[in-house]
Amino acid sequence: MIELRKITLENRRAIFNLEVSEDQRRFVASNLSSVALCYVLATNGGHPFPFAIYADEKPVGFVMLTYGNTGYELPSIVDDSYCILRLMIDKQYQNKGYGREAMEKILEFIRTFPAGPASYCWIPYGTDNIAAKKLYESFGFRDNGEICDNKPITVLQL
Template sequence: MITLRKITLENRRAMFNLEVSEDQRRFVASNLSSVASCYVLVTNGGHPFPFVIYADEQPVGFVMLVYGITGYEEPSIAEDNYCILRLMIDKQYQNRGYGREAMKRILEFIRTFPAGPAGYCWIPYKSDNIPAKKLYESYGFRDNGEVINDESITVLRL
C-alpha cells in the first residue's frame, strides 16, 4: 500500500538517498535540492508540502506539492492553485505501479485543500518525458499550451 509521509529525522536520510536512473536525472531535481527549495518557498510566502512516498514500510519515492509559488516564473494557472512540482520513484522501485498509486494518493491529499481552495492542479514536465506525460494524462491532466523554462504545463480541474 502506498502512503505519503512527512519527512522526519528518522526517514530523511533514506529519502535523500532515493534516486532516479541516470537517463532520468534531466527530468527531476534531486530530493536534497527539492527540500532546500521548500525552505525558499516557505520564506517567500509559499506553501510547500514535501512527502516521502512509502510502499508499506519502504521509502520508494518523493513528492513536493506547492500552493502559492513565489519567486519562480509561473504559468497563468499558478495563482491560488496546487502544483505537483516534483515527483520521483527510486530507480529500483520503478515499473511496479508505485508512481500510479502515488498519484492517486497525491490527488486525494490535494483535494483536501490543505493550504486553501483551488480549482486546478498543474504540473510542469519535460515534453520528452513520455512516461510522465502518460501517467498525468491517465489521471485527466491536459496540456494547456504553455511552456515555462522548457517545461510543458499540464492541468487538471479539481
C-alpha cells in the same frame, strides 16, 4: 500500499538517497535540493508540501507539492492552483505501479485543499518524458499550451 509521509529527522537520509535512473536525472532535481527549496519557499511566504512516498514501510519515492507561487516562471492559473513540482520513484522501485498509486494519494491530498481553495493542479514536465506525460494524462491532466521554464504545463481541473 502507498502512503505519503512527512519527512522527519529519522527518514530524511533515506529520502535523500533515493535516485532515479541515470537517463531520468535530467527530468527531476535531487530530493535534497527539493527539500532545500521547500525551506526557501516556506521562509518566503510559500506553501510547500514535501512528502516521502512509502510502500509497505519502505521509502520508495518523493513528491513536492506547492500552492500558489512557486518562485518559478508561472502559468496563468497559478493563483488558484496546486502544483506537483517534483515527483520521483527510486530506480529500483519503478515499474511496480508505485507512481500510479502515489498520484492517487497525491491528488487525494490536494483535494483536501490544505493551503487554501483551488480550481486546478498543474505539473511542468519535460517534453521527452513520455512515461510521465502518459501517467498524468491517465489522471485527466491536459496540456494548456503554456510553457514555463521551457517545460509544457499540464493541468487538471479539481
